[in-house]
Amino acid sequence: MQKIYSLLLLLVFVSFSFACKDEDGDPLDVFREIAFNSLTVSEKATVNNDWKQAEVGAWVDGYYLVVFESTDAGLADIRVVVDPTNGTVVEILPRI
Template sequence: MKRIYSLSILIVLSVITYACSISDNSDPLDVYREIAYNALSSNVKATVVGDWRRAEVTAWVDGNYLVIFETSDQILGPVRVVVDPDRGIWLEILPRP
Protein backbone atom coordinates (compact mmCIF):
# COMPACT_ATOMS: atom_id res chain seq x y z
CA MET A 1 0.00 0.00 0.00
CA LYS A 2 2.82 2.34 0.90
CA ARG A 3 4.47 1.60 -2.41
CA ILE A 4 1.36 2.49 -4.44
CA TYR A 5 0.95 5.71 -2.47
CA SER A 6 4.58 6.69 -3.08
CA LEU A 7 4.29 5.86 -6.78
CA SER A 8 1.11 7.93 -7.08
CA ILE A 9 2.80 10.93 -5.43
CA LEU A 10 5.78 10.58 -7.78
CA ILE A 11 3.52 10.51 -10.85
CA VAL A 12 1.54 13.55 -9.71
CA LEU A 13 4.72 15.51 -8.99
CA SER A 14 6.17 14.52 -12.38
CA VAL A 15 3.06 15.70 -14.20
CA ILE A 16 3.05 19.01 -12.30
CA THR A 17 6.75 19.56 -13.02
CA TYR A 18 6.26 18.83 -16.72
CA ALA A 19 3.25 21.15 -16.98
CA CYS A 20 5.15 23.98 -15.32
CA SER A 21 8.12 23.56 -17.65
CA ILE A 22 6.09 23.99 -20.86
CA SER A 23 6.72 27.49 -22.17
CA ASP A 24 4.84 29.53 -24.74
CA ASN A 25 7.13 30.33 -27.67
CA SER A 26 4.93 33.07 -29.09
CA ASP A 27 6.30 36.58 -29.34
CA PRO A 28 4.38 39.02 -27.10
CA LEU A 29 4.82 41.68 -29.79
CA ASP A 30 2.73 39.63 -32.25
CA VAL A 31 -0.41 41.32 -30.92
CA TYR A 32 0.94 44.74 -31.90
CA ARG A 33 1.98 43.49 -35.33
CA GLU A 34 -1.53 42.20 -35.95
CA ILE A 35 -3.18 45.43 -34.78
CA ALA A 36 -0.90 47.43 -37.07
CA TYR A 37 -1.38 45.12 -40.04
CA ASN A 38 -5.16 45.27 -39.71
CA ALA A 39 -4.93 49.09 -39.83
CA LEU A 40 -3.54 48.95 -43.38
CA SER A 41 -5.67 49.17 -46.49
CA SER A 42 -5.71 46.18 -48.84
CA ASN A 43 -3.66 48.19 -51.39
CA VAL A 44 -0.90 48.80 -48.84
CA LYS A 45 -1.06 45.21 -47.55
CA ALA A 46 -0.39 44.03 -51.12
CA THR A 47 2.95 45.90 -51.12
CA VAL A 48 4.23 44.47 -47.81
CA VAL A 49 7.37 42.42 -48.46
CA GLY A 50 7.83 39.13 -46.62
CA ASP A 51 5.77 37.88 -43.72
CA TRP A 52 4.04 40.73 -41.87
CA ARG A 53 4.26 38.61 -38.71
CA ARG A 54 7.99 39.33 -38.67
CA ALA A 55 7.68 43.12 -38.91
CA GLU A 56 10.04 45.19 -36.80
CA VAL A 57 8.54 46.50 -33.55
CA THR A 58 10.27 49.26 -31.60
CA ALA A 59 9.46 51.43 -28.61
CA TRP A 60 7.86 54.76 -29.45
CA VAL A 61 6.93 57.85 -27.44
CA ASP A 62 4.48 57.77 -24.50
CA GLY A 63 4.79 54.00 -24.05
CA ASN A 64 3.49 53.21 -27.53
CA TYR A 65 5.05 50.91 -30.11
CA LEU A 66 6.06 51.54 -33.71
CA VAL A 67 5.51 48.67 -36.15
CA ILE A 68 7.48 48.92 -39.38
CA PHE A 69 6.43 46.99 -42.50
CA GLU A 70 8.89 46.87 -45.38
CA THR A 71 7.22 47.38 -48.75
CA SER A 72 8.02 46.75 -52.38
CA ASP A 73 7.52 50.45 -53.13
CA GLN A 74 11.09 51.73 -52.86
CA ILE A 75 10.08 55.33 -53.55
CA LEU A 76 7.57 55.58 -50.69
CA GLY A 77 9.54 53.36 -48.31
CA PRO A 78 8.27 51.38 -45.33
CA VAL A 79 4.87 51.75 -43.69
CA ARG A 80 5.07 52.76 -40.01
CA VAL A 81 2.10 52.30 -37.67
CA VAL A 82 1.90 53.56 -34.07
CA VAL A 83 0.12 51.15 -31.69
CA ASP A 84 -1.17 51.90 -28.18
CA PRO A 85 -0.48 48.75 -26.12
CA ASP A 86 -2.74 49.77 -23.23
CA ARG A 87 -5.87 50.22 -25.34
CA GLY A 88 -4.94 47.65 -28.00
CA ILE A 89 -5.57 50.00 -30.93
CA TRP A 90 -3.56 51.66 -33.65
CA LEU A 91 -3.19 55.40 -33.23
CA GLU A 92 -1.60 56.62 -36.42
CA ILE A 93 -0.10 55.58 -39.73
CA LEU A 94 2.91 57.84 -40.06
CA PRO A 95 3.60 59.67 -43.32
CA ARG A 96 6.02 57.80 -45.52
CA PRO A 97 9.33 59.61 -46.16
Protein backbone atom coordinates in the same frame (compact mmCIF):
# COMPACT_ATOMS: atom_id res chain seq x y z
CA MET B 1 5.26 9.47 2.77
CA GLN B 2 8.33 11.42 1.67
CA LYS B 3 8.10 9.83 -1.79
CA ILE B 4 4.48 10.93 -2.19
CA TYR B 5 5.35 14.54 -1.37
CA SER B 6 8.28 14.44 -3.77
CA LEU B 7 6.07 13.01 -6.51
CA LEU B 8 3.38 15.64 -5.92
CA LEU B 9 5.95 18.42 -5.95
CA LEU B 10 7.38 17.10 -9.22
CA LEU B 11 3.90 16.92 -10.69
CA VAL B 12 3.23 20.56 -9.71
CA PHE B 13 6.47 21.73 -11.32
CA VAL B 14 5.81 19.81 -14.53
CA SER B 15 2.26 21.11 -14.84
CA PHE B 16 3.45 24.67 -14.13
CA SER B 17 6.11 24.44 -16.85
CA PHE B 18 3.51 23.34 -19.42
CA ALA B 19 1.15 26.11 -18.39
CA CYS B 20 3.85 28.76 -18.88
CA LYS B 21 5.02 27.47 -22.25
CA ASP B 22 4.66 30.03 -25.05
CA GLU B 23 3.25 28.12 -28.01
CA ASP B 24 2.44 31.18 -30.10
CA GLY B 25 6.03 32.05 -30.98
CA ASP B 26 7.08 35.67 -30.90
CA PRO B 27 4.93 37.69 -28.48
CA LEU B 28 5.37 40.75 -30.70
CA ASP B 29 3.30 39.06 -33.43
CA VAL B 30 0.20 40.41 -31.69
CA PHE B 31 1.32 43.99 -32.35
CA ARG B 32 2.35 43.13 -35.92
CA GLU B 33 -1.12 41.70 -36.57
CA ILE B 34 -2.91 44.71 -35.06
CA ALA B 35 -0.81 47.04 -37.24
CA PHE B 36 -1.22 44.97 -40.40
CA ASN B 37 -4.99 44.73 -40.00
CA SER B 38 -5.19 48.52 -39.80
CA LEU B 39 -3.70 48.94 -43.28
CA THR B 40 -5.75 49.48 -46.41
CA VAL B 41 -5.77 46.89 -49.18
CA SER B 42 -3.45 49.03 -51.30
CA GLU B 43 -1.02 49.49 -48.40
CA LYS B 44 -1.03 45.74 -47.70
CA ALA B 45 -0.18 45.14 -51.36
CA THR B 46 3.04 47.15 -50.99
CA VAL B 47 4.36 45.23 -47.96
CA ASN B 48 7.65 43.73 -49.11
CA ASN B 49 7.87 40.61 -46.94
CA ASP B 50 5.58 38.55 -44.80
CA TRP B 51 3.93 40.90 -42.29
CA LYS B 52 5.11 38.60 -39.48
CA GLN B 53 8.67 39.72 -40.24
CA ALA B 54 7.93 43.40 -39.61
CA GLU B 55 10.28 45.22 -37.27
CA VAL B 56 8.80 46.13 -33.88
CA GLY B 57 10.45 48.66 -31.61
CA ALA B 58 9.77 50.90 -28.65
CA TRP B 59 8.08 54.23 -29.28
CA VAL B 60 7.22 57.19 -27.03
CA ASP B 61 4.73 56.91 -24.15
CA GLY B 62 5.06 53.10 -23.97
CA TYR B 63 3.76 52.52 -27.50
CA TYR B 64 5.29 50.20 -30.09
CA LEU B 65 6.31 51.15 -33.62
CA VAL B 66 5.72 48.47 -36.26
CA VAL B 67 7.61 49.01 -39.53
CA PHE B 68 6.61 47.17 -42.71
CA GLU B 69 9.13 47.29 -45.58
CA SER B 70 7.66 48.82 -48.72
CA THR B 71 8.02 47.52 -52.26
CA ASP B 72 7.34 51.04 -53.55
CA ALA B 73 10.72 52.74 -53.95
CA GLY B 74 9.03 56.15 -54.19
CA LEU B 75 7.51 55.89 -50.72
CA ALA B 76 8.95 55.25 -47.30
CA ASP B 77 8.20 52.14 -45.28
CA ILE B 78 4.80 51.85 -43.61
CA ARG B 79 5.09 52.78 -39.92
CA VAL B 80 2.25 52.08 -37.50
CA VAL B 81 2.13 53.11 -33.83
CA VAL B 82 0.35 50.57 -31.60
CA ASP B 83 -0.90 50.97 -28.03
CA PRO B 84 -0.02 47.67 -26.27
CA THR B 85 -2.37 48.32 -23.34
CA ASN B 86 -5.53 48.72 -25.41
CA GLY B 87 -4.40 46.70 -28.42
CA THR B 88 -5.27 49.52 -30.80
CA VAL B 89 -3.58 51.55 -33.50
CA VAL B 90 -2.69 55.04 -32.33
CA GLU B 91 -1.46 56.41 -35.64
CA ILE B 92 -0.19 55.47 -39.08
CA LEU B 93 2.75 57.77 -39.74
CA PRO B 94 3.04 59.61 -43.07
CA ARG B 95 5.07 57.91 -45.81
CA ILE B 96 7.38 60.67 -46.94
